[in-house]
Amino acid sequence: MMKKAENIIVGISIGDLNGIGSEVVLKTFEDTRMLELCTPVIFANVKIMSFIKKNLNATVALHGIDKLDQIIPGKINVFNLWREGVDLNLGENDEKVGEYAIKSFVAATKALKEGVVDVLVTAPINKYNIQSDEFKFPGHTDYLDQELDGNALMLMVQDNLRVGLLTDHIPLNEVASHLTEELIRKKIETVRQSLVQDFSINKPKIAVLGLNPHCGDGGVIGNEENAILTPTLKKIFEKGTLVFGPFAADGFFGSGQYEKYDAVIATYHDQGLIPFKTLSFGKGVNYTAGLNKVRTSPDHGTAYDIAGKGVADYNSFKEAVYLALDVYRSRMEYIEISQKPLKVKEKQ
The missing domain is CATH 3.40.718.10 (Isopropylmalate Dehydrogenase)
Known part of the structure; x- marks a missing residue:
């Protein structure tokens, strides 16, 4: 009751x-x-x-x-x-x-x-x-x-803007080594489940940002997208989760592209929190999803x-x-x- x-x-x-x-x-x-x-x-x-x-x-x-x-x-x-x-x-x-x-x-x-x-x-x-x-x-x-x-995940929330993180409080030079298929699957599922049960969104759409500038430009400036992010997201999508990306992070928020999705998952702390705090104007909330x-x-x-x-x-x-x-x-x-x-x- x-x-x-x-x-x-x-x-x-x-x-x-x-x-x-x-x-x-x-x-x-x-x-x-x-x-x-x-x-x-x-x-x-x-x-x-x-x-x-x-x-x-x-x-x-x-x-x-x-x-x-x-x-x-x-x-x-x-x-x-x-x-x-x-x-x-x-x-x-x-x-x-x-x-x-x-x-x-x-x-x-x-x-x-x-x-x-x-x-x-x-x-x-x-x-x-x-x-x-x-x-x-x-x-x-x-x-x-x-x-x-459960599995805790920091999800920053302000109205319909929701930003989660694949990695959070770790040094920047360790981020790439933490991006495994297992981690990506777990974090995306945590966000999906939270959107369903905590925000009453039946079929949520989730965007994932790339790690490197321009998503690596086909491997020219980083290969994490080709090697791990893109193939993992494809597998998850084929299982029925509406996950999209990876997207180049630099223009994703400024262009308003984030408004098409129920949540955005950044690969590391500042990639997600700098645009979030810029857009939320002091009304943002840190929600611990997944618990x-x-x-x-x-x-x-x-x-x-x-x-x-x-x-x-x-x-x-x-x-x-x-x-x-x-x-x-x-x-x-x-x-x-x-x-x-x-x-x-x-x-x-």
């Missing part, structure tokens, strides 16, 4: 407390209409959130809870994950603050796994100050891939340079909440339809 809107529980990991994460979270829920769409649970501490709220002159009403079974619908719940005070130096990189960012994220992920929260929205972390003997992951996505069932749970995040970082100044744009975080809710509902509908037995007409 589908949950009522306000009963969808949105777990929020607070991110780096010295960055803009807390600000964009509080600004998002200053609009009380958001509480008609969901019930937020912030994994942090109500005292520190109240301090940040006062610093920003925010008007939100925070409801502190000590146990997750105390969540009240229609309130901005703050789960007191720790009791001690945290020294903040807004705008500064601090390893101690990084520890609290991960404490929040790990606890929120656990609640997501256990079904205490329905979706997870993560505020930005600093990938450098989160590293420790207990947490050795480049970022959120890699940890979620370990903790949740058995829903997680989104804004498409920006900690922004230390403006932290604590009250000028951070919260639209990307707000869109991340909206997308998490939309995907959750779409996925529930997909599961409901998939479980319905087919009705077979009796012969007259």
Whole structure:
């Protein structure tokens, strides 16, 4: 049975407390209409959130809870994950603050796994100050891939623009060696399945970008297209998936060619994210496709340079909440339809 809107529980990991994460979270829920769409649970501490709220002159009403079974619908719940005070130096990189960012994220992920929260929205972390003997992951996505069932894939979303990646956080000089038939098949299938169940697109069309300039110009400036991309895409297409390419990346977005497809898959990080962030105008969302749970995040970082100044744009975080809710509902509908037995007409 589908949950009522306000009963969808949105777990929020607070991110780096010295960055803009807390600000964009509080600004998002200053609009009380958001509480008609969901019930937020912030994994942090109500005292520190109240301090940040006062610093920003925010008007939100925070409801502190000590146990997750105390969540009240229609309130901005703050789960007191720790009791001690945290020294903040807004705008500064601090390893101690990084520890609290991960404490929040790990606890929120656990609640997501256990079904205490329905979706997870993560505020930005600093990938450098989160590293420790207990947490050795480049970022959120890699940890979620370990903790949740499925195959995680970063899918950047803004309305009908969706950009996925064959490779993500690896050095540029290693990209070509990672492009195997197995990887390409797995990533394309992850995107296809996500478009069907998470975005309600029955027969999605997917474009794949080439690795080299001009797709290698027939092998003159790189052979990855001829050797691996083109033949693999042909095999996948022949199996029934509407996948097209590889396309030369340089003119693909500027010409508007991307608008013909339900998703675009880039071969490496900057090839996909530079045009995406240029086109999304600060409203883009990072969605982790391919997992058995829903997680989104804004498409920006900690922004230390403006932290604590009250000028951070919260639209990307707000869109991340909206997308998490939309995907959750779409996925529930997909599961409901998939479980319905087919009705077979009796012969007259």
